[in-house]
Amino acid sequence: MTKKTYIQNFRVDSPPVGATVRYECLSCGSVLKSQPTHAVACDCYNIIVDVDAGRFSVKDPLSLRVFVEE
Numbered sequence: 001m002t003k004k005t006y007i008q009n010f011r012v013d014s015p016p017v018g019a020t021v022r023y024e025c026l027s028c029g030s031v032l033k034s035q036p037t038h039a040v041a042c043d044c045y046n047i048i049v050d051v052d053a054g055r056f057s058v059k060d061p062l063s064l065r066v067f068v069e070e
């Protein structure tokens with residue numbers, strides 16, 4: 001069983017990245033990997049992760065939660 005440990009006090013413009021780090025959008029409920037193999041976005045396009053371009057963007061930071069999956 002996986003356990004979610006939510007990270008507090010991260011920088012919204014530069015959240016933590018790692019193999020077990022996930023981004024959760026509270027608006028649409030999507031969960032994105034922080035190190036996807038291709039650019040990904042949540043269903044409502046609030047969160048966009050484009051590793052190749054080294055970009056992370058979030059429109060509504062209040063809808064972003066970051067957790068570590070263990």
Ligand SMILES: [Zn+2]
Binds near residue numbers: 030044
């Ligand atoms: Zn979303």
